[in-house]
Amino acid sequence: MALSPFKLSFLATYVLVGAFVGVFVIHPLNLVVVWWELSRFSDTAPNVLEFLSARLWLVLLPRHLDVAIAYTLVGAIVGLAFGVFSRNYLRASQAYQSLRDEQTTVIPDLMKRGETDTVEFKSTLRWDVKEDRINRGLEKVIAKTIAGFFNTDGGHLLVGVDDDGKPLGLDKDLSTLKSPDLDSFERTINDIVSKNLGGDLCPSIHTVFARVDEKDVAMIIIRPAPRAVYMEEGRSSVFYVRSGNSTRQLDVREALNYARSRWA
Secondary structure (H helix, E strand, O other): OOOOOOOHHHHHHHHHHHHHHHHHHHHHHHHHHHHHHHHHHOOOOOOHHHHHHHHHHHHHOHHHHHHHHHHHHHHHHHHHHHHHHHHHHHHHHHHHHHHHHHHHHHHHHHHHHOOOOOEEEEOOOOEEOOOOEEOOHHHHHHHHHHHHHHHOOOEEEEEOEOOOOOEOOOHHHHOOOOOOOHHHHHHHHHHHHHHHOOHHHHHHEEEEEEEEOOEEEEEEEEOOOOOOOEEEEOOEEEEEEEEOOEEEEEOHHHHHHHHHHHHO
16 A cells, blocks of 8 residues: 555655665765775775675674664664655645646636636737737737736736637647747746746746636736836836726826835
């Protein structure tokens, strides 16, 4: 039966393996270092294999029991450390995967409900459907929407979905990437945020994907930003917020008052 990473037997296995490594790996390696030091200053020093064969078996003698115990403890401590790290890593991985799965299942439901003050649909990331070509200007539209969510209460931006909530897929967008896969799509989203809004905001977004009617749909989860987020448009810095189911630009006075009240 497989060992659970959350039971004592999991750590005990690492401790036992570590103890074995301590005696049969760390101890010989330490002897190699000792032999190397001796061979530097003695012309009559035996070769490394002779030296090891003469020393290794000594740990089996009662008078050298303390040496065996020492290396066993060292190995056990190292094994325990690796065990704790592995257990924590597995826990974090399982929790992260569980969260991703939970978030993925939300996508079809959001598509059915339609656009709201915390949900918006975009057909593509950078592919112009009307002109049937790549249009990097559409990335600015994505950045503007994300900025609006950043400056308000956060939200969900679904890409690959039309205004009626029907899945269109990501194939056209993926074809514009050097690596036409979902990982590259997620990196492109982070690049858009970093270039247009600030690299410090990338940890505030998270992208998950779901298959809906045999088509890939991306959902960008946006948390409220820890600061006011401005978007550079030409020579101006523009401030956006969510208003109903759309993104609205505030003028300078409105933006200053809003930012002062929200991030003061």
